[in-house]
Amino acid sequence: MTHASRTLRIDLGDRSYPIHIGAGLLADRARLEAGLPAGPLLVVSNETVAPRYLPRLRAALAGRELRECVLPDGERYKTQATLARVYDALAAGRVSRDGAVIALGGGVVGDIAGFAAATWQRGIAVAQLPTTLLAQVDSSVGGKTAVNHPAGKNLIGAFHQPCVVIADLDSLATLPERELKSGLAEVIKYGLIRDAGFLDWLERELPRLLRRDPEVLAEAVARSCAIKAELVSLDERESGPRALLNLGHTFGHAIEAATGYGEWLHGEAVAVGLVLAAETSRRLGWLAAADVLRVRELVLRAGLPAKAPRIGAERALELMALDKKVLAGRVRLVLLKRLGEAVVSGDYDPSVLEAVLEAEVA
Amino acid sequence: MTHASRTLRIDLGDRSYPIHIGAGLLADRARLEAGLPAGPLLVVSNETVAPRYLPRLRAALAGRELRECVLPDGERYKTQATLARVYDALAAGRVSRDGAVIALGGGVVGDIAGFAAATWQRGIAVAQLPTTLLAQVDSSVGGKTAVNHPAGKNLIGAFHQPCVVIADLDSLATLPERELKSGLAEVIKYGLIRDAGFLDWLERELPRLLRRDPEVLAEAVARSCAIKAELVSLDERESGPRALLNLGHTFGHAIEAATGYGEWLHGEAVAVGLVLAAETSRRLGWLAAADVLRVRELVLRAGLPAKAPRIGAERALELMALDKKVLAGRVRLVLLKRLGEAVVSGDYDPSVLEAVLEAEVA
Numbered sequence: 001m002t003h004a005s006r007t008l009r010i011d012l013g014d015r016s017y018p019i020h021i022g023a024g025l026l027a028d029r030a031r032l033e034a035g036l037p038a039g040p041l042l043v044v045s046n047e048t049v050a051p052r053y054l055p056r057l058r059a060a061l062a063g064r065e066l067r068e069c070v071l072p073d074g075e076r077y078k079t080q081a082t083l084a085r086v087y088d089a090l091a092a093g094r095v096s097r098d099g100a101v102i103a104l105g106g107g108v109v110g111d112i113a114g115f116a117a118a119t120w121q122r123g124i125a126v127a128q129l130p131t132t133l134l135a136q137v138d139s140s141v142g143g144k145t146a147v148n149h150p151a152g153k154n155l156i157g158a159f160h161q162p163c164v165v166i167a168d169l170d171s172l173a174t175l176p177e178r179e180l181k182s183g184l185a186e187v188i189k190y191g192l193i194r195d196a197g198f199l200d201w202l203e204r205e206l207p208r209l210l211r212r213d214p215e216v217l218a219e220a221v222a223r224s225c226a227i228k229a230e231l232v233s234l235d236e237r238e239s240g241p242r243a244l245l246n247l248g249h250t251f252g253h254a255i256e257a258a259t260g261y262g263e264w265l266h267g268e269a270v271a272v273g274l275v276l277a278a279e280t281s282r283r284l285g286w287l288a289a290a291d292v293l294r295v296r297e298l299v300l301r302a303g304l305p306a307k308a309p310r311i312g313a314e315r316a317l318e319l320m321a322l323d324k325k326v327l328a329g330r331v332r333l334v335l336l337k338r339l340g341e342a343v344v345s346g347d348y349d350p351s352v353l354e355a356v357l358e359a360e361v362a
Numbered sequence: 363m364t365h366a367s368r369t370l371r372i373d374l375g376d377r378s379y380p381i382h383i384g385a386g387l388l389a390d391r392a393r394l395e396a397g398l399p400a401g402p403l404l405v406v407s408n409e410t411v412a413p414r415y416l417p418r419l420r421a422a423l424a425g426r427e428l429r430e431c432v433l434p435d436g437e438r439y440k441t442q443a444t445l446a447r448v449y450d451a452l453a454a455g456r457v458s459r460d461g462a463v464i465a466l467g468g469g470v471v472g473d474i475a476g477f478a479a480a481t482w483q484r485g486i487a488v489a490q491l492p493t494t495l496l497a498q499v500d501s502s503v504g505g506k507t508a509v510n511h512p513a514g515k516n517l518i519g520a521f522h523q524p525c526v527v528i529a530d531l532d533s534l535a536t537l538p539e540r541e542l543k544s545g546l547a548e549v550i551k552y553g554l555i556r557d558a559g560f561l562d563w564l565e566r567e568l569p570r571l572l573r574r575d576p577e578v579l580a581e582a583v584a585r586s587c588a589i590k591a592e593l594v595s596l597d598e599r600e601s602g603p604r605a606l607l608n609l610g611h612t613f614g615h616a617i618e619a620a621t622g623y624g625e626w627l628h629g630e631a632v633a634v635g636l637v638l639a640a641e642t643s644r645r646l647g648w649l650a651a652a653d654v655l656r657v658r659e660l661v662l663r664a665g666l667p668a669k670a671p672r673i674g675a676e677r678a679l680e681l682m683a684l685d686k687k688v689l690a691g692r693v694r695l696v697l698l699k700r701l702g703e704a705v706v707s708g709d710y711d712p713s714v715l716e717a718v719l720e721a722e723v724a
Binding site for chain 1: 446452453456480483485506508511512513517518519520521599683684
């Protein structure tokens with residue numbers, strides 16, 4: 001059986017790797033084998049994804065030495081304790097430096113499994129097999145791996161590029177509605193930071209995206225990955241332009257932390273963050289009120305929240321100050337010069353940020 | 363106050379850094395400041411070292427934002443649980459990407475603090491201030507960081523080069539006898555793998571080393587670091603010649619794991635490992651019986667054990683199979699072609715290894 005698929009490439013010298021996007025890829029033995037090293041393999045998945053997709057992966061990898069580690073599902077399990085379970089499985093499976101971790105699931109599975117691979121025996125290979133829209137367009141690509149610390153999201157982590165990313169679009173068919181919408185927040189983000197044309201396209205094609213039209217989904221995943229690939233290839237470790245990918249995330253992380261990880265989905269918090277970033281940009285005189293409205297409307301049409309929970313302005317600032325982009329005590333924000341062009345800035349009037357938080361979260 | 367000191371350099375492109383070796387360096391404000399970034403600092407030390415050396419470091423860094431995290435002393439605390447304490451201190455101290463961890467102590471402190479720095483916010487700076495001979499000649503240099511997993515030593519780790527290594531020779535004056543000898547095992551290792559002349563020098567100067575003659579200690583530390591610097595600069599991530607530095611370590615790690623981390627000091631286990639590696643090399647026809655005797659004698663004269671504990675040949679093989687150098691199920695060993703020339707080999711008759719283990723540990 002052959003499937004139509006597209007392949008993008010992350011260019012990072014000897015850490016370069018392909019991103020395959022298409023239907024039926026989880027059952028594509030040749031493609032999987034081509035991306036994996038020869039040694040023992042540990043599949044890390046979760047209780048929701050494993051029953052659905054692990055059997056076809058198992059069949060495709062029949063004959064390979066394959067261990068499995070099935071984690072509980074949810075952001076609240078993205079902890080040091082869950083990570084310890086993956087290490088235990090790696091030890092029990094005697095996964096050595098010629099082996100690999102296979103992350104089969106959404107962003108949480110990919111982040112934990114990726115971090116375990118980054119740190120097991122000082123780094124073994126990881127193949128990312130994202131099964132959610134959010135993971136396919138964002139978290140599986142670019143090598144950011146992490147678990148949460150009680151003080152903040154993703155505070156414990158590493159840069160560790162996968163050996164391959166295989167995004168099987170079939171897995172989006174069974175994705176819960178709320179998860180699909182959460183992924184759309186990241187898709188919208190790409191339009192906002194880098195590609196006004198993509199933003200127009202999204203506004204037009206949103207109904208078909210929400211109906212999960214396979215062709216439109218394929219296009220959304222591929223265009224998102226292309227923007228991410230460009231920024232990651234330019235700046236692997238986020239010393240420069242890669243930080244643009246965090247549009248909406250500093251606000252979003254504060255919401256996730258304040259409400260307890262898991263109540264808000266990551267994409268939902270990011271959606272609110274996109275609106276707050278647009279609003280902050282407006283108050284700085286960069287965006288027109290109509291631009292902010294356009295962002296808010298697209299977010300709402302995607303079935304995402306546009307209003308922040310009332311976590312308090314002070315608490316929000318406190319949580320934002322834990323952000324990894326803090327430099328010299330200053331929260332650097334990703335803001336919008338215009339729709340389709342984001343900038344990273346620590347050089348804004350702090351009273352503007354305070355005013356936005358007073359208005360939106362107090 | 364000025365002090366005589368020497369500076370070596372690890373050449374790794376934009377990850378290059380200096381190693382300063384000399385007396386009084388922990389009180390040398392200018393040297394410390396030159397090596398540290400501008401942001402908040404967390405000193406990680408242990409209950410033995412902190413009372414002795416933290417006050418002078420605190421004085422030298424007066425005016426800097428300095429937090430402290432004092433861990434229990436000993437290899438058995440090199441665990442995920444202890445690591446979690448360092449993360450908690452980093453969060454409480456709001457140590458951000460422009461800050462640094464300062465590792466003040468021996469190998470265990472350096473490994474845990476280095477790994478915490480490698481993974482906090484996906485990597486912040488770490489300054490290594492080794493206070494034991496073992497840490498000064500080996501573990502503080504080269505960027506290997508790790509904690510232990512119940513299944514094996516250093517199974518959880520990362521490569522993360524320090525921003526500076528500052529080895530204050532004064533700290534060796536108060537080092538317990540057993541710790542000093544443990545460090546000598548690594549010093550002897552350097553002679554065996556790379557420098558027959560250094561081995562001759564060690565045999566000659568051993569009595570002065572054991573009396574802690576400052577000049578001889580300075581020479582031993584500097585020559586050891588020079589060999590390590592050469593191999594690390596050639597091969598940062600141990601895909602080639604750097605693995606030579608593990609002479610004696612695959613045996614040694616098995617001893618440490620079998621006896622429970624902490625009963626044997628690392629250097630003591632390595633000392634036995636050096637003898638077993640020499641003996642294996644003899645049985646492969648590479649060393650003469652007189653060479654093995656020479657190794658055994660130097661180890662014994664340094665006050666180190668040359669005989670393995672009876673952990674059982676099968677158990678030893680099992681533990682060695684968890685070694686990070688395993689490839690395709692084969693334990694690769696560092697062996698000696700002659701004294702002063704080590705090689706990494708997976709291509710040996712396994713019955714020779716079994717025979718050595720039967721004779722030495724069964």
